[in-house]
Amino acid sequence: LGHTRDDQSESVLLGLARGSGARSLSAMALRNGKYVRPLLAITREETLGACVEAQLDPWDDPHNADKAFTRVRVRTDVIPNLEKNLGPGISAALARTASLLRDDADALDQLAETEFALHDPLSLDISRLEKLPKAIRTRVLRLAIYAAGAPSGSLSADHITPIEALITEWSGQGASDLPGGVRVSRISGRLSLSR
Template sequence: MPGSPDSTAETSAERLVGQRRGKLHPAIARTREAVRTTLAELPQGTAVLVACSGGTDSLALAAATAFEAPKLGLRAGAVVVDHGLQADSAHVAETAAEQCRTLGLAPVDVRVVEVGSDGGPEGAARTARYDALRDAADELGADVVLLAHTRDDQAETVLLGLGRGSGARSLAGMASAVGRLRRPFLEVPRATTAAACIASGLRPWHDPHNDNPQYTRVRVRHEVLPVLEEALGPGVVEALARTAGLLRADADALDQLAADVAETALSRAEGQVRSDIGVLVEEPAAIRTRVLRQAALEAGCRATDLTAGHVASVDALVTDWRGQRWIDLPQGVRAIRKGGFIILGPDVTG
């Protein structure tokens, strides 16, 4: 789970700090530059919120934002999400909030959330967190929410996508900007955020979940990436993050082409989505499956539950029709071939 460094990052950070004392440390300069680049496009007076857990990455982001935002004429606050998953979570959240206030961020809002069970522990916590960030932004009038994911987090995300057998969109990792969300540190190593905190005298919180092998991301961080670095040599993290950027450009282009096809291929009525087989069958698989995925989402499937396998089964109704009855999809959505269309919805029958 992103937010705090592992021991390797801390050791690297200590070495970085030891290299430059008595002047602005390069790690602080780099975090500030990353934030400045992200915020520079915003109009003066824009309200910005930093999502801060109190961990190394988000605390470095809070410090850099507190420094850069006023220089650009922006208003900068913070939101701390208390997931309630540990006995001292309220204390941890308040400590993070107080550090944000000390840095000069205002307002600083603490949000207590209830983590459900859908999507597993990591997915449920993520859903609760993003819901809280959205609500805080709405209530506080913030136009932008800054997240502290680093280059290391991006590399881990790519590996997780590979392990799931995901397509290009998943392997493209996290976007630097989507909606109100911005991720200034996607090209910044975790060791740099740790070094920035040490050089600034900040006191990050270390989330014990970041060492718990129960979580898939933790196993990737502590077990998989070190093995890859040993086998392939240094630079694996950078290469994975670079791959994500290249795939994102490709995926964006394909998504735009698919959106254009969807304008013709899809129609909606009475809670159902109809996909025109005659249009879809002429398209390459990369476009066709994107359109069908969009149709499934519009019909009621959740993106987190809709797998590539589901989409492939629906695609078979177009390209490998053998009289299949229907395909059951998440959230009770069903896909069936009828009268030259693939019809998707919760109440579809043959």
């Protein structure tokens, strides 16, 4: 894919504007399954310069100039304004932040997967979950909910917060219904997932 460092920095700003977590702020991966983004380390300007030098006529998506799209406004207005007011190098710094956050998110995901493997996927021990750092616990919850049948990518913080409350702020509240028909409830010291 032809995404550049500029696309990466735009993704970080868009994630910040949404209040996203580390995984979303880590933006685009260099490799994601069969997809590879070999241009993530270079700027859009450098990519266009290489095309000119190689006498290639690059295709420019007409949507890239349409300010009806938030990403285009970030590209044409927000980043130049940040560069003007904070100094040059903002785009590179944002891309570097994405890389650092990707490393952190990967480590947290790995720790959560190891922890999740120790649980019955449909009946998690609340006393064990309570002891986990929140960053690991919420990832374990996501893994459990997806394993129970929620569609991939369907969970947001709005879905996880009430599940987290079943563990850390228990006051007798009822079950939570989630995407894919997954229901999570607290029963006898366990977090029960059903569909």
